[in-house]
Amino acid sequence: MKINCNVDVHHLTRVEGHGNIRIRIKDGKLEEARWEVVETPRFFEAFLSGKKWDNAPWICGRICGICSIGHTLASIRAVENAFGIVPTDQTRKLRLLLKHMETLQSHVLHLYFLTAPDFAGVGSVFPLIEAAPDIVSRAAKLKLLANDACDIIGGRRLHPTRTVVGGFTMLPEKNELADLNKRLKDAVQDLLLTADLFKGFSVPDFSRETEFVSLKGDGNYPFIGGDLISTDGVVKKESEYRLMTNEYIVEQSTSKWSRLSRKSFAVGALARLNNNYEFLHPSARQISDSFGLGPVNHNPYMNNIAQLVECVHVVSESIDMMEELLGSSFDEPRQQVVPSAGIGVGAVEVPRGILYHSYEFDDTGHIVKCDCVIPTSQNHANIQHDLEALSAQYAEQGKKDRDIELLAQMLVRAYDPCISCSVH
């Protein structure tokens, strides 16, 4: 069947930020498929110029409302790397725990509130409050746990207050951690039920061979710092991140685009899983296997499932770390900071993929140059190429306008884009 199809989605909903989808199919032939980013830029990299080092994490965390903890941690790591500060074991554990809880919060929000409505055939989570109250309250319970944990460890779930260069301004109470640990153990069951829920959804059948970029595991499933890797075999040091990201400017987007070995690459949960599957917590690997998800998977819709697998991973690993923290006594929360001239890079795996902050300081600790590369901006080119391939494939199959529009929207949502973040 030769189909004609016009899809115009102006300001896609249930994503963070502003983006448009435009598809034109004539007589079964794809004429145009575009992913446009129209977000207004805020120029963080420029306005940090001249600011003293202690401003950087405080201001840069505000690049994004959803992954403010990840931005703050990347910013802190960049400053610490520039000044040659090595965080203590205690600081490293608490930061990772905080990071894990942000990952859980963000993935649960995306899976239940942004993605599930598509599979349930509704426009938002609101109608589900009445139709499926147990599912919505399970999501709320998981999110509340993650958010409470961020409050307790980071001081605040959004734009954290306790995370500073050198460590923390204040540590959580042991009894607060013990209570969190109990709730984390309960969450395991809720995540298994989440897996059952998602097994009932049919993931669209679409694959396009893609290069995936993430941190490189070194005996662990990595989230904060370390080498960089791609599924095409590229390995670089954290400080060489620009060789991974290769940003360039395109007309159709106020966000920059990226490429590596091919015309585009992908970052995010699926990229992390494709590169570091072997380092997943055994309980998470089990869930991954039960969905038939293993490296290298090229179906972008499977990013949703990879997020689910990561929820299980972060909860399981957090329980292990909690036990260690509860079994030892706390040291000083914060170490001295002595600024020096130099460049520092911080790479952190935030929910949507690998994030880089890089600062150059003068010898008084003032920022000379700042660069931030956001996961979603690394994904934009890949979304564009997926959208082209998907539209062409569905046009050939003679799918209806409405189906193509929904599948295209679901594709973009599967990347869980954080658009305002990408146009910082």
Next chain:
Amino acid sequence: MTAQKKFLSVAVAKPKVAFFELSSCEGCQLQIVNNEATLLDFLSLVEVVTFREAMTESSDDYDIAFIEGSVTRKDEVGRLKAIRNNAKILVALGSCACFGGVNQLKNRFDPEWVRKEVYGDHPIETDAARPLEDFVAVDLRIYGCPIKKEEVERVVTDLVLGKKVHMPRYPVCMECKANENICLFDLGEPCLGPVTRAGCNSWCPNSRAGCWGCRGPADAANMDEMRRIMSEKGITEETFFDRLECFGGFKDQLITYRKGSL
């Protein structure tokens, strides 16, 4: 969704509510969704008709518009004015909407340099980051970066019940004392708590992080005394000014100080 709400046995109207964002991190809207414990109660008070971050449906028929973010582009001015026309009550949500927020930090540079620093020779539209009140009448301001969800709930409840909405006139320092925190100045940390408007329950100082003034000045803030304390405690003028500058709420004061130091 639920049975008609009553207050003192009088039926309470369920206002139509819409959420919008201009240039921002969308964190303030996320704070609303982050209300797991009370979100469902909150949703039973109002009818959400537009909330792009959470739902596909949208409508131009609403009573209360909450707007997050600052204005940095001409198309945003148009959107803002259209929202003003539709809304009975327009609420500025968060520091970006109230003062320009962190976005206004770019206003200290030449706009051409700012654009080049990030986009090179690629042409891209951007104007100075400005608060909503520079373009439209703002009925209510909910301060903070981020906003405090309890405060939003209180304001919305007051609006629904037809009560007058009050914001604290006193500074964060009062809340901090009531919370029995160690004074951050005694720990060697700078803090704008003595001059910043309360309402956050001394959110940052509770975590031993000094206040950065995200809620702007309290009524009758004694700025000169604040400056004297900073200097007495050995905090550099640069650090003091960084904090006054960060969210845009102390803009006028900073201009006066900078003129004075020239």
